Structures are given as structure tokens and as C-alpha cells.
Amino acid sequence: MGRMKFLCDVERCIDCSGCVVACKEGNQIPVGVNRRRVITINQGKPGEKSISVACMHCADAPCIAVCPVDAIYQRDDGIVLVSKETCIGCGYCFMACPFGAPQFPSGQVFGARGAMDKCTFCAGGPEENFSEKERKLYGQNRIAEGKVPLCAAMCATKSLLAGDADIVADVYRERVFKRGSGSNAWGWDKAYKKK
Amino acid sequence: MNYYYKVIMKRILIPACIAATGMVAAMVYAGTDPVIVTPIGAGTGTSSFIQMNDAFTGDWQQYGQTFTNLQAGLFDQLFLVILTLIPAVFLLHYILIGAKHFDHEGEDVYFFSSTTRLIHWVAAVSFSLLVVTGLMIIFGKLLGGGTLIMGGRIVHIASALVFAVAAVFMFLIWLKDMLPMPYDIAWLFIMGGYLSKKKKPIPAGKFNAGQKMWFWLATVGGLVMAYTGWYLYTFQVTTDQLRILAIIHNFLGAAMIAMFLVHLYMSMFAIKGALTSMITGYKPREEVEILHSRYKI
Ligand code: HEM
Numbered sequence: 105m106g107r108m109k110f111l112c113d114v115e116r117c118i119d120c121s122g123c124v125v126a127c128k129e130g131n132q133i134p135v136g137v138n139r140r141r142v143i144t145i146n147q148g149k150p151g152e153k154s155i156s157v158a159c160m161h162c163a164d165a166p167c168i169a170v171c172p173v174d175a176i177y178q179r180d181d182g183i184v185l186v187s188k189e190t191c192i193g194c195g196y197c198f199m200a201c202p203f204g205a206p207q208f209p210s211g212q213v214f215g216a217r218g219a220m221d222k223c224t225f226c227a228g229g230p231e232e233n234f235s236e237k238e239r240k241l242y243g244q245n246r247i248a249e250g251k252v253p254l255c256a257a258m259c260a261t262k263s264l265l266a267g268d269a270d271i272v273a274d275v276y277r278e279r280v281f282k283r284g285s286g287s288n289a290w291g292w293d294k295a296y297k298k299k
Numbered sequence: 300m301n302y303y304y305k306v307i308m309k310r311i312l313i314p315a316c317i318a319a320t321g322m323v324a325a326m327v328y329a330g331t332d333p334v335i336v337t338p339i340g341a342g343t344g345t346s347s348f349i350q351m352n353d354a355f356t357g358d359w360q361q362y363g364q365t366f367t368n369l370q371a372g373l374f375d376q377l378f379l380v381i382l383t384l385i386p387a388v389f390l391l392h393y394i395l396i397g398a399k400h401f402d403h404e405g406e407d408v409y410f411f412s413s414t415t416r417l418i419h420w421v422a423a424v425s426f427s428l429l430v431v432t433g434l435m436i437i438f439g440k441l442l443g444g445g446t447l448i449m450g451g452r453i454v455h456i457a458s459a460l461v462f463a464v465a466a467v468f469m470f471l472i473w474l475k476d477m478l479p480m481p482y483d484i485a486w487l488f489i490m491g492g493y494l495s496k497k498k499k500p501i502p503a504g505k506f507n508a509g510q511k512m513w514f515w516l517a518t519v520g521g522l523v524m525a526y527t528g529w530y531l532y533t534f535q536v537t538t539d540q541l542r543i544l545a546i547i548h549n550f551l552g553a554a555m556i557a558m559f560l561v562h563l564y565m566s567m568f569a570i571k572g573a574l575t576s577m578i579t580g581y582k583p584r585e586e587v588e589i590l591h592s593r594y595k596i
Pocket residue numbers: 193194216217429430432433434436437452455456458459460462463521524525526527528529531532533545548549551552553555556
């Protein structure tokens with residue numbers, strides 16, 4: 105099985121936020137939660153760059169290491185998922201994550217954090233594939249349907265790449281070669297370098 | 300002929316010339332402006348990536364990694380050691396040296412006013428809940444997580460509100476009696492006299508050095524716990540700050556639990572009948588004269 109990865113090509117992202125909207129709509133995410141975010145640095149100045157980031161589905165994921173109830177797990181294809189019924193909303197995964205991926209809807213009592221919600225790589229959750237419960241708690245399961253995640257599928261500039269790591273890396277390498285710049289993909293060192 | 304010539308000139312050639320001039324101008328301009336001629340992408344790399352890191356979660360290498368390592372390995376072990384070692388030491392003390400008994404038949408001294416007792420018990424109940432629910436979060440794995448521990452978190456927040464208020468009152472009520480005194484050093488040197496069964500007068504005022512340490516840790520430490528806990532609840536700080544606050548909350552929590560266990564042992568087992576004094580307000584005169592020899596009754 106391939107190893108799934110995200111890559112956002114900083115030279116191509118035009119800050120349209122289409123990925124954010126597609127993700128929110130397609131997965132019916134609770135208010136106040138953004139599984140994917142786009143940020144822009146140096147806005148309106150030379151060197152302006154935008155990047156779209158969700159969960160990177162890290163190798164050696166720090167979130168898994170810190171969770172006090174083992175609510176987070178990694179599939180064989182590298183996708184990192186959370187069981188919302190086990191999560192206690194403590195927020196440790198957010199503190200451990202290098203990408204600020206874990207998000208928290210505010211809960212019923214005292215507005216304390218509810219169960220953690222984050223990007224699922226559009227692979228649903230621990231529930232049975234395509235079940236109503238899975239859809240309600242985690243959103244779509246496009247991976248089980250053989251599709252790429254919504255965000256990458258709709259990205260107009262194809263800045264956001266998602267899928268098998270080798271293919272994603274090849275596409276990006278070719279682009280970098282054609283453009284004549286030698287930069288690494290943002291976040292890849294942190295997310296995927298084996299420690 | 301003339302007509303077509305005019306049309307061609309007006310509609311095609313002139314716009315074409317303007318466009319061509321524009322393009323040449325743009326190319327010349329581009330030649331002078333490095334921003335446009337540099338291949339796209341050459342400006343990326345570390346500098347802009349660092350800015351992006353900042354925009355997401357701060358300096359992960361420094362605080363994120365530290366937090367991850369501590370939480371993944373150290374914290375639960377630290378709590379486990381405290382929870383087993385301290386009771387074990389006390390069990391040994393109880394068996395080898397045993398509790399101190401004082402004459403409860405003789406004269407009594409009024410030691411704790413009703414307000415004092417009320418505040419103490421409010422603090423005691425809320426803090427006990429904080430300890431239990433805090434440990435539930437830390438050892439959540441063993442209980443399977445989910446609704447139970449989520450409920451524990453809610454109780455933790457509710458008790459925190461009560462405890463924070465009680466801690467302020469406790470601080471104000473006892474501050475005067477808890478200020479460090481020269482004889483506290485002597486008390487520390489003889490370990491409070493707990494290592495022997497002899498009833499020699501022990502250098503201490505209304506409270507001894509050990510009680511004072513518990514007081515300061517419980518009140519000032521408790522308020523630091525309330526402060527750090529508040530931000531762990533609201534999350535309204537940067538991610539790096541959250542990491543630091545969580546580390547403080549855990550280390551200080553460990554220290555507080557350790558001293559809490561000491562307090563429980565001392566007040567419930569080591570000095571027979573001490574618990575009564577916090578319920579009725581009265582202590583045996585003999586106990587005060589020996590354990591609090593500098594206290595003017
Ligand atoms: C002494 C034992 C205590 C232990 C072991 C403990 C442990 C914990 C733990 C494990 C958490 C989960 C979040 C985190 O650490 O980042 C937490 C959160 C919190 N603690 Fe404590 N704590 C203790 C005492 C206190 C005290 C004395 C207060 C305040 C007066 C307090 C207030 C809070 C608050 C407000 C939260 C955030 C709750 C949330 O939203 O999850 N804690 N504590």
C-alpha cells in the first residue's frame with residue numbers, strides 16, 4: 105500500500121481558500137472548526153506567499169505520542185485518524201502538533217473543548233465505511249471510494265497535492281526542476297523525516 | 300482601397316504596434332527589475348518557511364518537542380512514582396515509628412475558628428476532586444477515555460473555580476501565622492520530631508515549618524495552577540505559551556499531589572486525633588504544648 109501525503113506548492117497557491125470551503129462543506133464540519141487553513145505571509149509586499157495546511161499525517165506523529173487516552177491512531181497508509189468517542193478533548197495533541205491541525209468545537213458544558221476534530225485525509229474514521237455514523241462524526245470517506253481528498257481534488261492551481269507519496273514527490277520535483285528553484289516542500293521535513 | 304487601408308491601419312496595425320511597444324517596454328522593465336526576472340521559487344526556502352512556521356504553531360523544535368517528549372514519557376511516570384513511593388514511605392513510618400498520641404481527656408484549646416474550618420473544608424473537598432479528576436486525565440488510558448474522562452474534565456473545571464476562591468481566603472486567613480520564623484530552621488533539622496516517639500517540645504508556632512510549606516504550596520501554588528489552568532481552558536494564548544503552561548500545570552500538579560499526600564498522612568494518621576481539631580476546632584492542650592511549643596495559648 106502506498107504512503108499518503110499532502111504537499112502544498114507555495115509557488116502556486118493563490119490564497120483562494122477553495123480548499124477550506126470544499127472541506128468544510130463536503131464534510132459538514134462543526135462551526136468554529138477549520139480542518140484546513142490558508143495563511144498568507146508578507147501580504148501585499150514582495151515575497152508574498154500563501155500556503156494551505158491541514159493535518160500532514162506525520163510519520164512518528166507527535167499527537168499520537170502525547171494523547172493520554174490513545175484516541176489517535178495511524179493506518180498502514182500513513183493516514184492519522186482520531187476516534188471521537190475515545191477523545192476527551194484535553195488539547196494535548198494541539199500542543200504537540202507542529203502544524204496546529206487538531207481543532208476543537210466548544211462543548212455543551214462551560215464551553216469546554218469537545219472531542220478533537222481534524223483532517224481525515226477524507227478517509228472517514230474508525231466507524232464502518234460509509235456508515236451514517238461515520239459520515240456524521242468524521243465526514244466523507246473518499247479514500248474508500250478510491251478518490252483523492254476533496255481539497256486537493258478541487259484545487260484550481262493544483263498547488264495542493266494529495267495522494268501516494270512517491271507520485272506527489274515526483275510531480276513536485278518536476279515542477280521545481282522546470283522552475284529552476286531548489287526549495288524543499290514546506291513541512292515535509294517536520295512531518296515525514298524519520299527521527 | 301483607401302478605405303480598407305484606413306481600416307487595417309486603425310484596427311490592426313496601430314493596436315499591434317502599441318502592443319509590441321508595450322511588450323518591449325515590459326521586457327526592458329523586467330530586465331531592470333529582479334523581482335520579475337528571477338525564476339519563481341528562487342525566493343523561497345528557509346526565510347519564508349520560518350515565517351510560515353510562526354503563523355502556525357511557533358517554534359516547534361523548542362517548546363513543541365519538549366512538551367511532546369515530557370508528555371509522551373515523563374509525566375505519567377512521575378505521577379506514578381509519587382503515588383506509590385510516598386504512601387510506601389508513610390506505611391513504613393507508621394509501622395516502624397507509629398503515630399503520636401496525645402491526651403484527649405484533658406484540657407482543650409480552641410485552635411481553628413468556624414470560618415477557618417469552613418474554608419478549609421471547601422478547599423479540601425474541591426482540591427480532592429481536582430486531584431482525582433486530574434489523575435483521571437493523566438491515566439485516562441487505563442479507564443478507556445471517552446465520556447467518563449470527559450466528565451472528569453468538566454468536574455475538574457468546576458472544582459477549579461471553587462478551589463481558586465477558597466485558596467484566596469485561606470491565604471488571607473492564615474498568612475500571619477504562616478510567615479517563616481527563625482525556629483522553623485531548627486524544626487527542619489530535627490525533621491519535625493517525627494523520627495522519634497519521644498514527646499519533647501518541638502520548635503513551632505501555631506504552625507510548624509512543614510505545615511507552612513504545605514500552606515504556601517497549596518495557596519500560592521494553587522493560584523498558579525488556577526492561572527495556568529485558566530489558559531488551558533480558554534486556549535487564548537499562543538501555542539508556545541500553551542505548551543509552557545501545560546508543562547507548569549503538570550510539574551506543579553505533581554508537587555502539589557506529593558505534598559497533599561503528606562498532609563493527608565499527617566492530619567489523618569501520624570497525629571492521632573488531628574482530624575478532630577479541624578472538625579470541632581479544639582486541640583488537646585498537651586498536643587499544642589509539645590508540637591507547637593512557641594505558640595502562646
Ligand atoms: C494538583 C493536582 C492537579 C492535577 C494533577 C491537574 C491535572 C490537570 C490535567 C492533566 C489537565 C489537562 C490539561 C492539561 O494539563 O493541559 C488539567 C487541566 C486544568 N486544570 Fe488541573 N490539575 C491539578 C490541579 C488544578 C488546580 C489546583 C486548578 C485550579 C485551581 C486546576 C485547573 C485546571 C483547569 C482550569 C484546567 C483546564 C480544563 C480543561 O479545559 O481541560 N487544576 N489539570
